[in-house]
Amino acid sequence: MSIGTLSETDKDHPRHYLRDQGFADYTPEDHATWATLARRQRDVLRGRICDSFLEGLDALGISDEGIPDFRVMNARLREATGWEVVAVPGLVPDITFFTLLAERKFPAGYWIRKPEQIDYIEEPDIFHDVFGHVPLIMQQVYADYLEAYGKAGLEAARHGTLHRLARLYWYTVEFGLARTEQGLRIVGAGIASSPSETVFSLESESPNRVGFDLGRVMRTNYRIDDFQETYFVLDSPDSWPVLDLEELIPLWRELDLENDLAPGDLLESDVILHRGDGSYHAAKRDAA
Ligand code: HBI
Numbered sequence: 001m002s003i004g005t006l007s008e009t010d011k012d013h014p015r016h017y018l019r020d021q022g023f024a025d026y027t028p029e030d031h032a033t034w035a036t037l038a039r040r041q042r043d044v045l046r047g048r049i050c051d052s053f054l055e056g057l058d059a060l061g062i063s064d065e066g067i068p069d070f071r072v073m074n075a076r077l078r079e080a081t082g083w084e085v086v087a088v089p090g091l092v093p094d095i096t097f098f099t100l101l102a103e104r105k106f107p108a109g110y111w112i113r114k115p116e117q118i119d120y121i122e123e124p125d126i127f128h129d130v131f132g133h134v135p136l137i138m139q140q141v142y143a144d145y146l147e148a149y150g151k152a153g154l155e156a157a158r159h160g161t162l163h164r165l166a167r168l169y170w171y172t173v174e175f176g177l178a179r180t181e182q183g184l185r186i187v188g189a190g191i192a193s194s195p196s197e198t199v200f201s202l203e204s205e206s207p208n209r210v211g212f213d214l215g216r217v218m219r220t221n222y223r224i225d226d227f228q229e230t231y232f233v234l235d236s237p238d239s240w241p242v243l244d245l246e247e248l249i250p251l252w253r254e255l256d257l258e259n260d261l262a263p264g265d266l267l268e269s270d271v272i273l274h275r276g277d278g279s280y281h282a283a284k285r286d287a288a
């Protein structure tokens with residue numbers, strides 16, 4: 001398969017996944033669901049999210065009133081960082097996802113969860129994708145990281161190391177924390193769109209909080225079904241990893257000689273900011 005240059009006829013070509021947002025088709029109930037989620041999240045994020053996230057929300061005009069119109073948001077995003085949000089029906093294949101990011105296009109689900117699914121959905125909807133992910137894309141350093149991530153993903157597909165890129169995304173873009181002068185702050189979208197994980201990630205005694213290390217993260221399995229057992233912490237909200245292929249390819253080779261790590265494992269070489277007591281996941285195991 002030729003990757004990076006997906007042909008128009010390839011089934012993974014982004015054109016098979018792109019939709020119109022259909023802004024006029026949202027119902028009053030859909031907008032009300034957004035409002036409920038956005039108000040609750042803004043409230044719990046205060047003092048817990050990095051400042052640039054809140055600045056991004058405001059600069060994009062993402063409000064608590066109702067679902068944002070991609071046309072309005074994209075005018076602001078293009079001007080700030082040259083990115084745009086494109087509407088997709090749900091998860092897209094990895095290659096499609098990387099291709100879009102490499103073109104500075106962020107795929108976002110355009111549907112919104114039903115009121116009865118307010119706290120749990122299996123696939124990302126517009127609230128997770130837009131409220132959680134898009135605010136930081138207003139920041140140049142983050143916008144560049146995501147583009148580099150897409151390009152590295154296309155390269156990883158050639159090297160059979162997609163799982164390493166998935167781990168990196170998970171532990172940074174979705175579940176990252178960062179140090180600030182005011183203490184730890186959330187930078188990950190998976191946390192920022194979940195009220196319970198917003199509190200758990202920062203305040204629970206249970207999870208490990210470990211200084212970010214690129215190779216370490218790419219060795220570490222993650223949980224998709226529950227809160228994380230370990231959160232990785234960037235040195236600052238601007239300290240997104242530099243993804244240089246000249247360094248990544250040899251790093252992947254080195255990592256292939258080492259064993260993978262379980263989500264809760266700690267190493268001698270880790271910079272441990274908090275050694276978790278594991279109580280949350282232990283209680284769940286006992287209950288099962
Ligand atoms: N598709 N729409 C969408 N959103 C994602 O976050 C996403 C995806 N496809 C694949 C994917 N993420 C992950 O496998 C990446 O970590 C590679």
Ligand code: FE
Pocket residue numbers: 124128129133174189190
């Ligand atoms: Fe996400």
